[in-house]
Amino acid sequence: MRWYKESVVYQIYPRSFKDSNSDGIGDLCGIIEKVDYLKDLGVDVIWLSPIYDSPLDDNGYDISDYYNILNDYGSLDDFKVLIEKLHQREMKLIMDLVVNHTSDEHPWFKEASKDINSPYHDYYIFRKTKKKPNNWTSFFGGSAWEFNHCTNEYYLHLFSKKQPDLNWENPKVREEVKKILKFWLDLGVDGFRCDVINLLSKREGLPNGSGLPILRGKDHYVNGPKMHQYLQEIKNDVFKNYDMFTVGECVLITPEKALEYIQEGVDELNMVFQFDHMGADNYFVKWFPRKFKLKRLKKALSKWQYALEGKGWNSLYLENHDQPRSINRFGSLTHRKESAKMLATYIFFQQGTPFIYQGQEIGMTNAHFTSLEEYNDVETHNIYKVGRKVFHLSHKNMMKKIKYASRDNARTPMQWNREINGGFSNEKPWLGVNPNYSEINVEECLNDPDSILYYYKELIALRKKHPIIIYGNYQEFYENSNDIAFYERNYLNEKLVVACNFTSKIQYYNYDLNDFKLILSNYKDDLVPQRLLPYQAKVYIKKV
């Protein structure tokens, strides 16, 4: 058994979690203040979004020094205090590993872009061509190539132009990454969330992509030809020497491809973050929203449950720092508490390691912004420009898309109490606090026995009490229903049943609940076992 299978992970976006020194920016000392809050919630592992030195073009996913903490967030000493406090409480910490690209302000790139003969020039993907080397587009819109006047070359950036892709063909780059990993592992870090890890290997010759200018070129850089070689090398030289785990964020991954990385015994990664279920309310990418259909959500998640069962380990998430809040997408603002609890039940009783994103446990909702200037996210601003200039969409249309899909929806400051700025900071925060902090905040939840927060605590405690939730198999019922989600888990001599109503109407189902015991519900009553009240979730268990 690997401990990560029995853990619950909590993701912190440090910039928005808690500000301890009144500069409007979250920091490590702010996280240290909240370690006991996290311990009480019952989570076992903390995943920190990047805290390394960065010019913050992509809020830290553009790293300029892998061995130092961004000044805004504190110091390496603060980091050592945090990891010590977590370990004292038998909690673990994983870092965000961003090694598909660096910041263009990393010394390697500063050297490489100045001098074609620099030893660092081959750390990146430069091409001396008259025009762009191919037609690939960036995840953030526009071309994936930027011209570097100093050396008269183009360089590749799958994300922002301030995030030049590293050249993983170069063994020196791979050695540098191993050094970075060992540095943090030797500081006691318990693993890594590996950013866009399946993009590291680009096809030889960088051939043109086909189709629309949306992720164009993906066929030549997703799960590229040398991915397994690179990950095997990193695993054999570093990972296998530590008691740690990795979760690889894998863009456009399928269960079959995922198993090539996570199959028990291969273990290039221990699990992946997949995106299929994130398409339940859009066409392929979130900038083309469509009406949420429960069937799409269920089909995507069930596909992964069945495909990985007994072969590889799942991760379970509905939210992170890149995605809009799940209540807005899959739940209901009029039944906010019920639907937040229902969504938690639906996702976290499946097989896999749960990942809770900061604020999800108190039912935080999408940002309230109305003007483009209120948004911070580089992706949001780039997509706005491309939408207006390339697709000639109106400002109104783009603002509607942004309101729904912007990553800032998940990045507004954590809401701790009803004091100024939701108790996040005494100063004006770097990103606007949602005005609903007066009624949605941790303190309000702690004073409400029926709160979403206490429901999460109960849910997490059940995972620790019932091995069937961790190790049971998965069998879906009512697959074709767009109203309810229903599945069984079976393990040794037990059966567990999860029934969730995704609508504001009463729903009925037909399932013999004889001898079952109700162990969790987001409504007090369970007078009619075969009935689900609006957004009701129920979990039953029985010995078979």
Ligand code: TEU
């Ligand atoms: O995200 C990778 C990724 O696929 C993003 O394009 C994400 O899916 C998209 O923004 C959703 O709209 C990772 C990090 O999670 C993200 O924060 C970084 O911006 C990106 O990589 C580059 O490091």
Ligand code: CA
């Ligand atoms: Ca601060």
